Amino acid sequence: MESANSLGVRKGAWCKEEDALLKNCVEQYGEGKWNLVPLRTGLSRCRKSCRLRWLNYLRPNITRGKFTRDEVDLLMRLHKLLGNRQVSLTVLPSFVSWSLIAGRLPGRTANDVKNFWNTRMERKSGGGKGQAIQKTITKANIIRPRPRTFSNLTIQDGSGAASVADNLHKPNDPDKNNNNNNNNIMSESLSSQEAEESIRWWSNLLDEAAEDKFENDIPLVDEKGKQAGLWTGHINPEGLVDEEEDYLLASDDLELDAEVWELLGFGAWAKAQASPRDVSPLSSTLQARPATSSGTPPEDHVPTTEEESALDTPFLIQTNPAGYVFPYLKDPWAIRLSLFGRRDPRGS
DNA sequence: AAAATATCCAACCGCTAAAAC
DNA sequence: GGTTTTAGCGGTTGGATATTT
Structure with a gap:
């Protein structure tokens, strides 16, 4: 595997000396400016x-070795929640946010998670690559979000009661929003006990969420075939969805669990906006189509120019102490949510 | 014991979006 | 406002190792 191209850039496995040079460099200059690393270290690497x-590999706190049962369990749940959320009627591959999932598995990298899933889980489920694509056309369960409180998520330890949620960043707790990328605290700098507890906490959360899923499944379609996110729901009057399926969506306001919201990083992110209620312009990060005043349109409805342009209307987030509510989702037809762009809205 | 096959996982590739110019 | 550069992502590859025949 080892080689060097015509420009003298080394490829293949890293040796200990290279690792040491890279580690020293990052410790000295910090992460980032990767283009300068070869210059700073003398490494012949891109x-x-x-x-x-x-x-x-080199980053501190990386967990190596086999995945524990808890980790596998959590991974499966997170994959169900966050992965393969894009349903496309084209042959576009599904979009799985491995980095997002890995961020909730303390010490695990996106590469680890991806490898694990692709080599173990995919095989276990009998899924070949062809089947993986097929799966994207199946319906996806949507967890019905609802407001929650953190208070019932208390974990007892030897030193007294401590809520895992206390370690997170509640919308109303400015003191805990100082740390950038704070939603990654579960994956970074946790003791193994804390890590275990956070896994348990996530499992509990997802268990509850699973019990509380939508009464009806809805298809998830990203009409552009990209920028898929946590959910991309589109009840499309023009038939982008498979007409043979029975698509229904029954929901008034769509609410996202406060914890999920927070852990996915939108709490701090929304908070960072100029006004707490106005998070526009969201463009590729977060969009919603305002509901039409006329309610759900008939099957053969052709959107007007105004309705089409409404796709780009800034999206307002309404917050309350218990959770976050998406106020525009009263009309199923109007749903067009794309919670994630290619980049993590937390920023880097 | 040796060859064949399967599994694991580190590393690379191609692409996209954001940032910088 | 357009172009280039940079950072980051998921998908894929292929070498090393383990297991089976």
Whole structure:
């Protein structure tokens, strides 16, 4: 595998000396500016290779070795919640946010998670690659979000009661929003006990969520075939969805669990906006189509120019102490949510 | 014991979006 | 406002190792 191209850039496995140089460099200059790393270290490696080696191997607190049962369990749940959320009627591959999932598995990298899933889980479920694509056309369960409180998520430890949620960043707790990328605290700098507890906490949360899913399944379609996110729901009057399926959506306001919201990073992110209620412009990060005044349109309804342009209307987030509510989702037809762009809205 | 096959996982590739110019 | 550069992502590849025949 080892080689060097015509530009003298080394490829293949890293040796200990290279690792040491890279580690020293990052410790001295910090993460980022990967293009400067080869210059700073004298390594004959491209910036991509340096970055990847650091993120997947050299970074502190990386958990190596086999996945524990808890981790596998959580991974499956998170995959169900966050992965394969895009349903496309084209042959576009499904979009799984491995980094997002890995972020909730303390010490695990996106590469780890991806490898694990692709080699173990996919096989276990009998899914070949062809089947993986097929799966994207199946319906997806949507967890019915609802307001929650953190208070009932208390974990007892030897030193007294401590809520895992206390370690998170509640919308109303400015003191805990100081740390950037704070939603990653579960994956970084946790003791193994804390890590275990956070896994348990996530399992509980997802268990509850699973019990509380939508009465009806809805298809998830990203009409552009990209920028898929946590959910991309589109009840499309023009027939982008498979007409043979029975698509229904029954919901008034769509609410996202406060914890999920927070852990996915939108709490701090929304908070960082100029006004707490106005998070526009959201463009590729978060969009919603305002509901039409006329309610659900007939099957053969052709959207007007105004309705089409409404796709780009800024999206207002209404917050309350118990959770976050998406006020525009009263009309199923109007749903067009794309919670994630290619980049994590937490920023980096 | 050796060859064949399966599994694991580190590393690379191609692409996209954001940032910088 | 357009172009280039940079960072980051998921998908894929292929070498190393383990297991089976």
